[in-house]
Amino acid sequence: TQLLEQSPQFLSIQEGENLTVYCNxxxxxxxxxxxxxxPGEGPVLLVTxxxxxxxxxxxxxxxxxxxARKDSSLHITAAQPGDTGLYLCAGASYQKVxxxxxxxxxxxP
Amino acid sequence: xxxxxxxxxxxxKTRGQQVTLSxxxxxxHRSVSWYQQTPGQGLQFLFxxxxxxxxxxxxxxxxxxxxxxxxxRSEMNVSTLExxxxxxxxxxxxxxxxxxxxxxxxxxxxxxxxxx
Numbered sequence: 001t002q003l004l005e006q007s008p009q010f011l012s013i014q015e016g017e018n019l020t021v022y023c024n025x026x027x028x029x030x031x032x033x034x035x036x037x038x039p040g041e042g043p044v045l046l047v048t049x050x051x052x053x054x055x056x057x058x059x060x061x062x063x064x065x066x067x068a069r070k071d072s073s074l075h076i077t078a079a080q081p082g083d084t085g086l087y088l089c090a091g092a093s094y095q096k097v098x099x100x101x102x103x104x105x106x107x108x109p
Numbered sequence: 110x111x112x113x114x115x116x117x118x119x120x121x122k123t124r125g126q127q128v129t130l131s132x133x134x135x136x137x138h139r140s141v142s143w144y145q146q147t148p149g150q151g152l153q154f155l156f157x158x159x160x161x162x163x164x165x166x167x168x169x170x171x172x173x174x175x176x177x178x179x180x181x182r183s184e185m186n187v188s189t190l191e192x193x194x195x196x197x198x199x200x201x202x203x204x205x206x207x208x209x210x211x212x213x214x215x216x217x218x219x220x221x222x223x224x225x
Contacts, residue, residue, distance in 0.1 A: 031212040042113070042199050042216030043152075050212070088152065092212055096165060097142070101151035 003027075004091055006100035014108050016078050021087055021103045024071045029091035032065055032072045037086040037102070079107045111136065113202050113217035121223045127188040130220045134181050134202030140164075141183040142207055142214065143175060146197040157207045158183055164206060190224045197221050 004025045013019055023032070031050045035043035047056050049065035049072060056063045060083075062075040076083055084107050089100045114133045122128050134141050143155040154167040158177035177183045181202075187194055201214035 033212060033214075035216075040218070042201070042218050045213055045215065048212045090152075092207070096167070097154055097207055097214075099144075099152035099154075 004089055004098050004100035006087075006089060006103050008103060009101065010104050012106040012108065013079055015080060019076050019079060019105070021074045021076075021105075022071070023073070023089035023091075023100050025091060025098075026070065027091070027093065028069050029093045030069075031092045032069070033090045033092070034063055034072070034074055035088040035090065037088060038084075043086075043088055076105075079105075081107045081109050083107050113200060113215055115198075115200055115217040115220050117220060118218065119221045119223075121225065122190050123225055124190055124192060126190050127186065128190060128222065130185045130187075130198055130200075130222075132183045132185070132200035132202075132217060134183070134200075135215055138202035138204050138215075139181050140203040140206055141177055141181065142201045142203070143183070143185050144199045144201065145169075146199055146219070147195075152199070155185070159206050187222075192224050195222060195224045 007022050031048055033048045034046045036046055037043040047063045052067045052069045054065045060077045064073050086102045086104050088102045091098050116131045140159045142157040145153045155169055156166045156175050157164045161177045172188045175185045197219045199216050199219045201216045203214050
């Protein structure tokens with residue numbers, strides 16, 4: 001069974017702070033995706049990383065895929081209240097997609 | 110382009126009943142995947158359909174089934190409902206098979222199922 005462990009599961013920070021969320025597995029994935037989900041809605045795709053060591057930036061969000069394609073991180077610079085939500089990572093391999101349980105982020109104004 | 114739509118948005122059923130959920134993918138998308146989301150287990154993959162064929166299936170009992178129509182719309186059926194089936198059921202569409210490039214899924218808002 002492929003597992004994706006996300007940490008931390010809960011995070012409450014002040015506006016303007018930086019944070020990093022981690023997604024780890026013992027399995028190799030052909031691709032890894034990050035989503036953000038808000039209450040009452042479905043997850044929204046933020047980014048897909050495919051190549052080991054790949055770094056992608058989306059405004060204040062930086063995503064990194066580990067060299068061995070087993071782990072990933074999401075770094076948010078100067079968090080804003082609009083960043084509040086559930087952040088999910090998902091790994092694709094062997095015709096299946098496995099999701100982590102998510103990191104619930106709250107940014108306090 | 111219209112997004113993924115799911116109907117109904119909310120549903121309350123009694124143990125032992127059956128339920129059918131519907132998903133309309135983004136126009137032109139041929140892959141539809143279904144997920145169950147609960148607070149304790151997170152998002153769990155149910156199955157994926159591509160061009161009316163089930164490509165792969167997650168670890169759920171046979172009470173959970175699905176199908177896809179020629180217009181790519183998909184339905185999911187759960188028979189003999191149990192209390193533990195209470196969850197948010199999400200469908201996602203993609204232009205290509207789920208685990209191939211460009212590895213993008215677009216989710217609908219979900220159907221909140223409550224079993225009493």
